[in-house]
Amino acid sequence: MSEGSKARLRLWLKLLKASGMIEDEIRRRLRREFDSTLPRFDVMSVLARFPNGRKMSEISDLLRVSNGNVTGIVDKLSDEGLAQRVAVPGDRRAALVKLTEKGAQAFAEHAATHETWIDEMLDGLSETEIEGMGAGLEQLIETLEDREI
Numbered sequence: 593m594s595e596g597s598k599a600r601l602r603l604w605l606k607l608l609k610a611s612g613m614i615e616d617e618i619r620r621r622l623r624r625e626f627d628s629t630l631p632r633f634d635v636m637s638v639l640a641r642f643p644n645g646r647k648m649s650e651i652s653d654l655l656r657v658s659n660g661n662v663t664g665i666v667d668k669l670s671d672e673g674l675a676q677r678v679a680v681p682g683d684r685r686a687a688l689v690k691l692t693e694k695g696a697q698a699f700a701e702h703a704a705t706h707e708t709w710i711d712e713m714l715d716g717l718s719e720t721e722i723e724g725m726g727a728g729l730e731q732l733i734e735t736l737e738d739r740e741i
Contacts, residue, residue, distance in 0.1 A: 635665045636699040645688030
């Protein structure tokens with residue numbers, strides 16, 4: 593294994609560790625503060641970005657999860673009055689999922705709190721470090737997308 597290859601492997605392991613640590617803490621806080629889950633937050637986030645709604649398959653594609661996972665979450669959000677399914681004109685089999693007003697308000701509160709959590713967790717980084725890591729990760733994402741990974 594070349595030195596470059598070993599360095600890339602070490603970088604990958606550091607990315608995994610940092611991401612996992614942040615994700616674990618976000619999961620704990622969502623459960624404690626909002627009795628919620630990260631997958632639920634993610635679905636609501638997609639719906640908040642698309643107020644006109646999205647099909648279940650589109651939500652699944654955006655989140656890179658199975659339709660079954662999204663269906664279960666949407667069912668619970670609907671039961672709680674946080675989301676609704678709306679028929680797609682001309683397509684009897686399809687439905688759009690949208691946040692209700694109650695859901696949009698709940699998500700706005702969750703998102704604002706989530707932002708403060710991320711800010712707290714990353715506040716040890718300087719602006720220069722944030723910009724450098726951001727640029728490096730953006731390059732990585734572009735490279736992976738170009739390779740269709």
